Amino acid sequence: MNKAILSILGRDRPGIVAAVSRVLFDQNCNVENVSQTMLQTEFAGIFIVSLPNGMASEDLHRELHARLSPIGLTVLTKPCDHGVDACAAATCEPFVITTRGPDRKGLVAHISGVIARHGVNITNLQAMFKGGDDPGDNIMIYEVDVPQAVDLQTLAQDLRDKATDLQLDISIQHRQIFEVLHRI
Amino acid sequence: MLTQREIISTLEMLRNENLDVRTVTLGINLLDCAGSELGQVRRRVAERLMRLAGQLVPVCDRVGQKYGIPVVNKRIAVSPIAAVGAALAPPELVELARTLDAAAREVNVDFIGGFSALVEKGMARGDRALIAAIPEALAATERVCASVNVASTRAGINMDAVLMMGTTIKRAAELSADRDGAACTKLCVFANIPEDIPFMAGAYLGIGEADAVINVGVSGPGVVKKAIDRALASQPGLDLGGLSELIKKTAYRVTRIGELIGREVAEHLGIPFGVVDLSLAPTPHVGDSVGEIFQSLGLLAIGVPGTTAALALLNDAVKKGGAFASSRVGGLSGAFIPVSEDLNISEAARQGHLCIEKLEAITSVCSVGLDMVAIPGDTSADTISAVIADEMAIGVINSKTTAARLIPVPGKKPGDHAVFGGLMGESVIMPVNNACGDNRFIRRGGLIPAPIHSLKN
Numbered sequence: 013m014n015k016a017i018l019s020i021l022g023r024d025r026p027g028i029v030a031a032v033s034r035v036l037f038d039q040n041c042n043v044e045n046v047s048q049t050m051l052q053t054e055f056a057g058i059f060i061v062s063l064p065n066g067m068a069s070e071d072l073h074r075e076l077h078a079r080l081s082p083i084g085l086t087v088l089t090k091p092c093d094h095g096v097d098a099c100a101a102a103t104c105e106p107f108v109i110t111t112r113g114p115d116r117k118g119l120v121a122h123i124s125g126v127i128a129r130h131g132v133n134i135t136n137l138q139a140m141f142k143g144g145d146d147p148g149d150n151i152m153i154y155e156v157d158v159p160q161a162v163d164l165q166t167l168a169q170d171l172r173d174k175a176t177d178l179q180l181d182i183s184i185q186h187r188q189i190f191e192v193l194h195r196i
Numbered sequence: 197m198l199t200q201r202e203i204i205s206t207l208e209m210l211r212n213e214n215l216d217v218r219t220v221t222l223g224i225n226l227l228d229c230a231g232s233e234l235g236q237v238r239r240r241v242a243e244r245l246m247r248l249a250g251q252l253v254p255v256c257d258r259v260g261q262k263y264g265i266p267v268v269n270k271r272i273a274v275s276p277i278a279a280v281g282a283a284l285a286p287p288e289l290v291e292l293a294r295t296l297d298a299a300a301r302e303v304n305v306d307f308i309g310g311f312s313a314l315v316e317k318g319m320a321r322g323d324r325a326l327i328a329a330i331p332e333a334l335a336a337t338e339r340v341c342a343s344v345n346v347a348s349t350r351a352g353i354n355m356d357a358v359l360m361m362g363t364t365i366k367r368a369a370e371l372s373a374d375r376d377g378a379a380c381t382k383l384c385v386f387a388n389i390p391e392d393i394p395f396m397a398g399a400y401l402g403i404g405e406a407d408a409v410i411n412v413g414v415s416g417p418g419v420v421k422k423a424i425d426r427a428l429a430s431q432p433g434l435d436l437g438g439l440s441e442l443i444k445k446t447a448y449r450v451t452r453i454g455e456l457i458g459r460e461v462a463e464h465l466g467i468p469f470g471v472v473d474l475s476l477a478p479t480p481h482v483g484d485s486v487g488e489i490f491q492s493l494g495l496l497a498i499g500v501p502g503t504t505a506a507l508a509l510l511n512d513a514v515k516k517g518g519a520f521a522s523s524r525v526g527g528l529s530g531a532f533i534p535v536s537e538d539l540n541i542s543e544a545a546r547q548g549h550l551c552i553e554k555l556e557a558i559t560s561v562c563s564v565g566l567d568m569v570a571i572p573g574d575t576s577a578d579t580i581s582a583v584i585a586d587e588m589a590i591g592v593i594n595s596k597t598t599a600a601r602l603i604p605v606p607g608k609k610p611g612d613h614a615v616f617g618g619l620m621g622e623s624v625i626m627p628v629n630n631a632c633g634d635n636r637f638i639r640r641g642g643l644i645p646a647p648i649h650s651l652k653n
Contacts (some may be wrong), residue, residue, distance in 0.1 A: 185264035192452040194202045
């Protein structure tokens with residue numbers, strides 16, 4: 013069965029998910045996964061849907077575009093690739109990397125660059141930069157999967173060195189510590 | 197997916213509230229190292245300690261780094277040396293203490309406990325030799341800790357042993373007079389000593405324990421204080437029931453961390469995991485104080501009226517939270533109030549808010565009792581024994597652990613200042629009131645019988 017992945021962007025307001033899912037329902041598509049988030053005033057949603065026999069992702073895109081662009085939503089559609097999960101082949105340990113420090117350009121680029129260089133996959137990223145020098149106002153939280161083959165000491169040292177250059181306070185901790193502390 | 201709040205509050209606990217694992221203590225059974233030839237016993241003991249404890253510190257550091265939680269102290273607790281060295285004479289036991297000290301230094305642990313005897317009902321030859329060796333063993337070593345259990349709810353109070361401990365403490369203080377009697381900071385006299393305490397100076401490996409075991413001491417007074425302060429800032433009218441609930445939740449978190457770290461260390465070392473000891477244990481650092489919790493709860497200082505009730509609330513909430521977090525709870529599991537090890541408690545003593553009588557009273561609801569209390573150097577051995585006897589009686593009658601760690605600081609008088617250094621901290625010399633005249637009661641010796649278990653009042 014063909015699948016498509018859709019990304020919907022637009023200024024947040026009531027009714028966006030309803031509008032998108034109504035089109036999908038009318039087109040006989042089945043929603044398999046959906047995730048939405050809001051950054052400041054903007055809505056972003058990702059849907060993975062299975063398409064009915066004979067429908068291509070381009071057909072669905074035309075329909076979505078026709079019905080959603082008049083209400084201010086931008087749609088990106090592409091066939092869903094069944095490629096191998098980047099971390100599925102290797103055994104990974106989940107870690108959380110957190111930085112706090114004064115806002116400046118390039119923080120995400122520099123830190124994610126180090127993470128990428130070690131072949132570590134980011135599974136979730138939350139970052140908030142309100143500007144200014146208050147560390148509490150400028151936070152990056154990377155949830156990452158570290159393959160067992162990656163030397164944690166070297167990764168941690170490289171991250172710490174980069175954080176020092178950027179005047180960031182950094183911590184690298186196994187994810188389990190957060191679960192143990194906050195969840196029963 | 198973790199929430200931002202979960203992550204940020206965790207980091208706050210770590211960075212600003214001194215959340216840590218206070219100690220991972222490796223218990224090592226030395227009973228089969230016993231013998232009558234000193235050289236052979238020393239060789240066996242050293243070999244056993246090096247073999248089992250060699251990797252303790254690096255493993256704790258590695259696991260601590262993985263989770264971003266420091267394991268502040270790594271320690272060793274051994275079988276009671278009174279049993280291991282039962283055939284040895286006191287000078288030989290001092291030599292065995294040196295072996296323990298050297299091994300502790302070699303594997304980089306800060307304390308090794310178990311220079312201990314269990315004499316609540318009677319004393320064997322080895323027990324007498326060990327108690328005789330304690331002053332010199334503690335004065336001559338840096339890391340060896342001693343404990344003597346002189347009473348239990350099932351056996352009563354061995355008053356002959358209590359009397360000996362008064363003399364022993366005085367002698368240990370004299371032998372370390374140049375360090376304000378610091379040898380006494382490594383000596384605890386107990387009633388109902390648990391077999392699995394990870395905290396010093398009382399840690400030893402009980403006779404009923406396995407070949408080796410990992411016990412963990414969690415702490416976190418700073419975390420509890422900050423949680424109370426935060427809650428009261430947002431809800432100034434929060435009542436004591438609400439505060440108890442808050443302390444419970446905080447203790448739950450701290451305990452979960454301790455168990456996670458302890459189990460992982462145990463797995464890496466291939467040694468069974470024992471217990472988490474849920475004690476609020478202070479250090480002489482700002483923000484890591486049990487005394488400050490009393491002030492957050494609304495008291496002027498620890499020691500003023502209301503202190504016993506406040507500590508009862510605190511201790512019970514810590515136990516409830518901890519017991520829910522882990523099914524492997526043991527050790528002392530209560531709040532420590534070591535005067536010299538806690539800046540705030542030490543200051544309360546200096547200002548006169550806290551006296552020995554109040555410390556004795558709050559023993560009824562806390563973990564140990566008269567802990568790290570500096571007293572005048574001219575306090576007589578009889579008086580020290582009598583203070584110990586009072587403390588033991590509270591434990592025996594109430595079926596709980598109590599302990600006394602008294603330091604008669606040579607040459608110092610009430611109001612003077614003693615400095616023990618490092619984790620042992622510093623303190624004003626507290627007066628021992630009404631310690632005048634002859635104390636014939638304490639010299640009568642014998643056994644105060646075990647208490648009746650019905651007719652509770």
